[in-house]
Amino acid sequence: MRVNDILEMIINGGVPTKKELSELIETFRRGGDIAAEIYERARGVAEALRDEHYGRRVFLRGLIEFTSYCKNNCYYCGLRRDNKNAERYRLTEEQILECCDYGASLGFNTFVLQGGEDGHFTDEKLVSIVSKIKAAHPKAAVTLSVGERSYDSYKALRAAGADRFLLRHESATDEHYAKLHPESLTLENRKRCLYDLKSLGYQVGAGFMVGSPYQTSENLAADLLFLRELQPQMVGIGPFIPHRDTPFRDYTAGGLELVLFMLALTRILLPKVLLPATTALGTIANDGRERGVLAGANVVMPNLSPIDVRKKYLLYNDKLCSGDETAEHIKELAERFSKINCVLDMSRGDSKNI
Numbered sequence: 001m002r003v004n005d006i007l008e009m010i011i012n013g014g015v016p017t018k019k020e021l022s023e024l025i026e027t028f029r030r031g032g033d034i035a036a037e038i039y040e041r042a043r044g045v046a047e048a049l050r051d052e053h054y055g056r057r058v059f060l061r062g063l064i065e066f067t068s069y070c071k072n073n074c075y076y077c078g079l080r081r082d083n084k085n086a087e088r089y090r091l092t093e094e095q096i097l098e099c100c101d102y103g104a105s106l107g108f109n110t111f112v113l114q115g116g117e118d119g120h121f122t123d124e125k126l127v128s129i130v131s132k133i134k135a136a137h138p139k140a141a142v143t144l145s146v147g148e149r150s151y152d153s154y155k156a157l158r159a160a161g162a163d164r165f166l167l168r169h170e171s172a173t174d175e176h177y178a179k180l181h182p183e184s185l186t187l188e189n190r191k192r193c194l195y196d197l198k199s200l201g202y203q204v205g206a207g208f209m210v211g212s213p214y215q216t217s218e219n220l221a222a223d224l225l226f227l228r229e230l231q232p233q234m235v236g237i238g239p240f241i242p243h244r245d246t247p248f249r250d251y252t253a254g255g256l257e258l259v260l261f262m263l264a265l266t267r268i269l270l271p272k273v274l275l276p277a278t279t280a281l282g283t284i285a286n287d288g289r290e291r292g293v294l295a296g297a298n299v300v301m302p303n304l305s306p307i308d309v310r311k312k313y314l315l316y317n318d319k320l321c322s323g324d325e326t327a328e329h330i331k332e333l334a335e336r337f338s339k340i341n342c343v344l345d346m347s348r349g350d351s352k353n354i
C-alpha cells in the first residue's frame with residue numbers, strides 16, 4: 001500500500017500492521033513533500049476528532065512533584081539514583097495537602113501527585129495522603145504517578161480514593177526497552193502494572209518519549225499498537241531531552257515534528273483519549289504546546305509544586321519551571337490557547353475512553 005492509503009485506512013478506523021505503521025512513520029521521518037502532506041492530513045483529522053469528542057477544551061491538571069528521590073536508574077532521567085548532582089527533596093504530607101488547597105483555590109479539580117520511586121512513601125503514607133486529599137476535596141480527581149508497585153499496593157491506593165494513574169510504558173519493544181533501562185526494569189513488569197491498574201478501575205495513562213536513543217520507526221509503530229491494545233484513558237507523549245548527568249547526555253533531543261505526528265496518530269488510533277501537550281514539548285519549542293493542541297492534544301499540566309523545589313525536579317535539562325506552565329500563570333496560558341480558539345477547562349475532565 002502507498003503511505004497515503006495506509007493513513008486513510010487508519011483514518012477510516014482500520015488497524016494497521018506494524019509493518020504498515022512503521023512504513024508510514026519512516027516515510028514521515030525522511031521528510032520532504034510527502035511528509036508535509038501526510039502530516040497535514042493526520043493533523044487535520046486529529047484536530048477534528050478531538051473537537052468531536054471533547055470540543056476545543058484544554059483540560060488543566062495541577063501537577064505536584066512531591067519527591068525527587070528515586071531508586072531506579074533509567075538511563076535517560078535526571079532523577080536516576082546514580083546522579084549524585086541531583087538535588088533531592090521530599091514534600092511532607094502537610095506540604096502536599098497545602099499544594100492541593102492552593103490548587104483548589106485557583107480552581108483546579110485534578111491533582112497529579114508525581115514522584116520518583118521513593119521507598120519513603122510506603123503504602124501507608126500514600127494512602128494517608130490520598131485519603132486526606134479526597135476528604136478535603138471530594139469532587140476533585142486524584143491522579144498518582146509513582147511508578148511500579150505491587151497489585152496490592154495499587155489496590156490499597158485505589159481504595160483510598162485514587163482515581164487515575166500515569167505510568168508511561170516508555171517502549172513497547174523489549175530490546176528497545178532494555179536499551180533505555182537497566183536489567184532491574186522490564187517491559188513485562190511495566191505491562192503487568194498497567195493491566196493491574198486497569199483491572200482495579202483506575203483511569204490509566206501510558207505513553208512514551210519520542211526520539212529516545214536507539215528508537216526506530218518500528219519501535220514507534222509498536223508503541224502505538226500497544227496503546228491501541230491497552231486502551232488507556234490517557235497517553236503521555238513528549239520528546240526525549242538529554243540531561244547532562246545521565247548516560248544519554250550526548251544524544252540529541254527528539255524533534256518537534258515527529259512528536260506532533262505521533263500525537264496526531266495517537267488521536268486517530270484512540271479518538272477519545274486524553275492527550276497532554278507536555279512540558280517537554282513546551283521546552284523544545286516556545287509554541288510547542290499550542291502546536292500539540294493543534295495536532296489533537298487536549299490537556300496541560302501546570303506546576304503546583306512549591307516554588308523553591310520546582311527547579312530540583314529536573315528530568316531533563318532546561319525543563320520549564322517558571323513561565324506560563326506554572327499554576328500562577330493560568331491567565332497567560334488561557335491567552336496562548338485563545339489564540340488557537342481553545343478554552344481552558346478546569347473541571348475534572350474525565351476521559352471518554354471508558
Ligand code: 5AD
Nearest residue numbers: 076077168239240241242280315316
Ligand atoms: N526527556 C524527556 N522525558 C523524560 N522523562 C524522564 N526523563 C526524560 C527525559 N530525559 C519522562 C519519562 C517518564 C516521565 C515522568 O518523564 O517518560 O515516564
Ligand code: SF4
Nearest residue numbers: 070072074077080116
Ligand atoms: Fe526514576 Fe521515573 Fe526517572 Fe526512571 S524515569 S529514574 S523511575 S523518576
